[in-house]
Structure formats: C-alpha cells, structure tokens
Amino acid sequence: MKIDVVLGLQWGDEGKGKIVDVLAGRYPAVARFQGGPNAGHSLQFDGKSFVVRSIPSGIFRKGSVNVIGSGVVLDPITFQEECGNVAKMDIVASERIVISKKAHLILPTHRLLDAAYEAAAGKGKIGSTLKGIGPTYTDKVSRHGLRVGDILAPDFQDRFNKLKSRHVKMLSDLGYECDPEKDEKAWMEAVEFLRGFKLIDCEYFVDSWLKDQPMLAEGAQGSLLDIDYGSYPFVTSSNTTIGGVCTGLGVAPSKIGKVYGIFKAYCTRVGSGPFPTELFDETGEKIRQIGHEFGAVTGRPRRCGWLDLVALKYTVMVDGVTDLIMMKSDCLDSFETIKVCTSYIIDGKETSVFPFETQAEITPVYKEFKGWNCDLTGIRKESELPKEFKDYIKFMEDFLGVPIKIISLGPDREATIER
Ligand code: IMO
Ligand code: MG
Numbered sequence: 419m420k421i422d423v424v425l426g427l428q429w430g431d432e433g434k435g436k437i438v439d440v441l442a443g444r445y446p447a448v449a450r451f452q453g454g455p456n457a458g459h460s461l462q463f464d465g466k467s468f469v470v471r472s473i474p475s476g477i478f479r480k481g482s483v484n485v486i487g488s489g490v491v492l493d494p495i496t497f498q499e500e501c502g503n504v505a506k507m508d509i510v511a512s513e514r515i516v517i518s519k520k521a522h523l524i525l526p527t528h529r530l531l532d533a534a535y536e537a538a539a540g541k542g543k544i545g546s547t548l549k550g551i552g553p554t555y556t557d558k559v560s561r562h563g564l565r566v567g568d569i570l571a572p573d574f575q576d577r578f579n580k581l582k583s584r585h586v587k588m589l590s591d592l593g594y595e596c597d598p599e600k601d602e603k604a605w606m607e608a609v610e611f612l613r614g615f616k617l618i619d620c621e622y623f624v625d626s627w628l629k630d631q632p633m634l635a636e637g638a639q640g641s642l643l644d645i646d647y648g649s650y651p652f653v654t655s656s657n658t659t660i661g662g663v664c665t666g667l668g669v670a671p672s673k674i675g676k677v678y679g680i681f682k683a684y685c686t687r688v689g690s691g692p693f694p695t696e697l698f699d700e701t702g703e704k705i706r707q708i709g710h711e712f713g714a715v716t717g718r719p720r721r722c723g724w725l726d727l728v729a730l731k732y733t734v735m736v737d738g739v740t741d742l743i744m745m746k747s748d749c750l751d752s753f754e755t756i757k758v759c760t761s762y763i764i765d766g767k768e769t770s771v772f773p774f775e776t777q778a779e780i781t782p783v784y785k786e787f788k789g790w791n792c793d794l795t796g797i798r799k800e801s802e803l804p805k806e807f808k809d810y811i812k813f814m815e816d817f818l819g820v821p822i823k824i825i826s827l828g829p830d831r832e833a834t835i836e837r
Pocket of ligand 2: 457
C-alpha cells in the first residue's frame with residue numbers, strides 16, 4: 419500500500435490540521451515527518467476546537483496509530499503538555515502514538531539559543547516561533563544532537579550534560595543573559611514520561627505497516643518555508659516539501675501515492691521574509707479579521723494578502739501535487755472583487771518564476787474576479803455553489819494544471835465538499 423501525503427503549499431497555517439482530521443477516517447495511521455512544536459494544527463469537531471503541535475492530527479480518531487517520525491524534533495515538555503490536553507478527552511496518548519528513536523530532542527537550552535540568535539539578529543531576525551527548532555536541527559546536522567532513543571541509554575544524563583555545557587558556552591559567547599537550568603527539572607520529568615511510549619525503528623515500522631495498510635503523512639509548516647526551496651534565510655530548518663517525507667520516515671519515493679497540496683484562497687505569513695502580494699490596507703485587515711489570522715502557537719497577527727499563483731504553481735511543481743485542497747474561500751464571501759496574482763514584475767520584466775533573490779522588488783500582476791457575495795459556509799453540495807465561485811475555481815485549476823479535489827468552507831469537519 420501507499421503513503422499519501424498532505425503538504426502545506428504556502429507559508430504554513432493553510433489548514434493542514436482540519437484536512438488531516440477529515441482524511442484520518444480513511445487512514446488508520448498518520449505520521450509527522452518533520453518540524454516540531456513550531457507547528458500549530460487546528461481541528462474542530464463536535465463544537466470543540468483543538469490545537470496539536472507535535473502530535474499527529476490523527477490522534478482524535480479511535481483506533482488510530484500516530485507516528486512521530488525520525489525527521490521530527492521533539493520537545494518532551496510540550497509533548498507531555500499536549501498529551502495532557504488530549505487526556506481530557508479520555509484519549510490515552512501512549513496507546514495511540516509511537517515515536518521514532520531517531521527523532522531529535524529539543525533541550526531547554528535549544529530554546530534559549532533560538533531566542534539568543536533572534537535577539538542578536540536585530541532587524542534581520544527570522545521571526546522564529548522560538549521553540550528551539552533551528553538550534554536542534556543545527557545540532558543534528560553538526561552531529562552533536564541527542565535522539566529520542568538515547569533516553570534509554572545508561573549514560574543519558576552525561577550526554578545531556580555534555581550538550582548542555584556546549585550550549586551554555588554558546589549562550590555566554592552570545593552575551594545572552596538567561597538561566598540555562600530553568601526548565602531542566604520539568605524537562606527530565608517529561609523525558610521520564612516519554613519512556614512510557616513505544617519507541618520504534620521508524621523505517622521498519624512504516625515498511626511493515628504499508629504491507630497491508632495505508633498511511634497518511636502530515637506535513638508541518640508550508641513549502642515556501644522549506645530550508646532548500648523556500649525564501650532562504652526566512653524559512654524553517656527542515657524540508658517541508660515532498661522529499662522530507664522520504665528522509666523523515668525512511669520511506670522510498672516509490673511508496674508515495676497521492677500528494678494532497680493545501681492552500682488558502684488568500685495568503686498569510688507569520689515572521690519575516692518576502693511576501694509579494696502582502697496587503698497593508700483595510701483589505702488586508704479585513705482578511706485578517708474574517709479569517710482569524712492570528713498565530714495558533716504564538717498569537718501573533720499574521721501578515722495577509724491576495725492569493726499568489728506564481729508561488730503556488732512553484733510549490734505544486736516542487737511537491738508533485740496530485741490533488742489540490744482549497745481552504746477558507748468562505749472568508750472571501752463579502753468581497754466585491756477578489757484578486758489573484760498571476761505573474762510578477764521584477765526589474766521591469768514580467769516573469770512567472772519564483773525568484774532566488776529575497777531582496778527583489780516584486781510588483782504583482784493581478785487578475786480580478788467578481789466576488790460571489792453570498793455565504794458559502796452552509797453549502798455541502800458542489801451543485802449549490804454560485805457561478806462566480808465555480809468560475810474562480812476553474813481558472814485556478816487551469817492555471818495550476820491540477821484538480822481541486824476538496825473545498826473547505828469552514829473550520830468544522832463537516833464544512834467540506836469533496837469533488
Ligand atoms: P504550521 O505547521 C506558519 C515560521 C515562523 C518563522 C519561520 C521560522 O502551523 O503551518 P521556526 O520556529 O521554524 O524557526 O520559524 O517559520 N513558521 C511557521 N509559520 N505556520 C507554521 O507551522 C510555522 N512554523 C514555523 O513564523 O517565520
Ligand atoms: Mg500554524
């Protein structure tokens with residue numbers, strides 16, 4: 419059987435949590451393959467809302483298996499908190515979650531380093547979520563990291579101390595004032611909690627699972643935040659694009675089935691970096707208010723702007739998207755005119771190429787659509803969608819060359835049309 423994949427195609431916050439939750443009914447296993455608690459995946463059902471950070475969004479489905487893969491960076495403290503939250507719904511996390519021994523651990527000092535680097539960067543800061551993601555991946559790549567499987571080693575405490583000392587020296591070199599021991603006790607207790615989970619060899623687990631059952635891989639962040647293909651350096655520190663699935667779970671490309679690409683009917687971005695269609699006027703503010711565009715992790719107001727089809731076509735290409743999923747078009751219900759960017763003007767020349775240069779002065783070229791001006795949220799059948807909306811969708815499918823298979827018209831599980 420295959421592993422199907424859900425990827426965010428923009429700068430994160432596309433609505434991956436809701437879609438994974440909707441699809442999870444069809445996939446007995448859901449796997450996270452990269453990122454960590456910088457993610458904030460929101461789900462809503464039975465009149466209640468939830469946000470998961472490190473736990474896969476399949477957790478709420480009875481009988482589901484939720485894999486935290488090797489490419490993930492895991493903060494035991496946040497993870498324990500999250501497990502506490504789902505316990506309120508009588509879900510025993512250790513019965514539904516397995517964790518790769520090869521996933522890397524976020525230490526309290528990784529978080530401090532994240533804050534220290536951002537403080538030192540001043541105006542050039544990334545706008546990190548400050549969860550320690552960058553420093554943890556840095557340690558992984560420089561071969562200093564601690565992995566989840568290491569918590570079983572008899573000399574774990576020594577290895578922890580060694581890495582912590584390294585960080586303390588770095589923090590002192592950066593002149594960053596902090597107490598490196600502040601969360602250590604809670605962290606060690608959370609590590610103890612982690613020992614109650616089934617720790618797996620992810621690549622063998624996935625291989626044997628796919629022999630007779632399908633799996634869904636849940637991306638975190640968005641493709642435009644990819645360490646290699648995003649607007650570097652204003653990116654996260656992992657591969658959020660399709661290749662991350664293979665490296666993050668230890669699964670071969672030939673095992674990948676459908677690639678669901680999720681996008682919002684407009685764009686948002688938290689943190690710094692280029693955003694060609696960003697709106698600084700009341701239209702941007704209107705999108706922010708109607709779309710509740712405030713960070714699920716940090717509470718920061720998100721930057722808002724029109725849909726950027728140049729960027730979207732780029733990520734559809736990089737990810738090899740087979741099925742598109744459009745989110746939040748209902749948030750545009752009250753707009754007279756809706757714009758989508760179809761090309762850029764850079765240095766006086768029109769282009770449809772997503773640029774290498776993050777400092778480039780980009781003028782978006784827009785196509786305007788007449789708004790549908792009616793409430794889409796209650797619609798559950800495609801035949802009931804207004805003509806203006808259908809024209810808008812048709813244009814996007816033609817432009818992107820991939821069908822839009824799911825349209826989400828509200829945060830609830832039920833507010834979903836499949837085509
Ligand atoms: P989900 O999974 C939106 C952004 C941060 C910052 C940059 C680097 O909910 O879509 P990091 O903490 O990773 O070092 O931050 O990436 N970022 C996200 N933006 N949604 C996310 O996750 C994000 N995770 C990180 O705002 O600009
Ligand atoms: Mg989010």
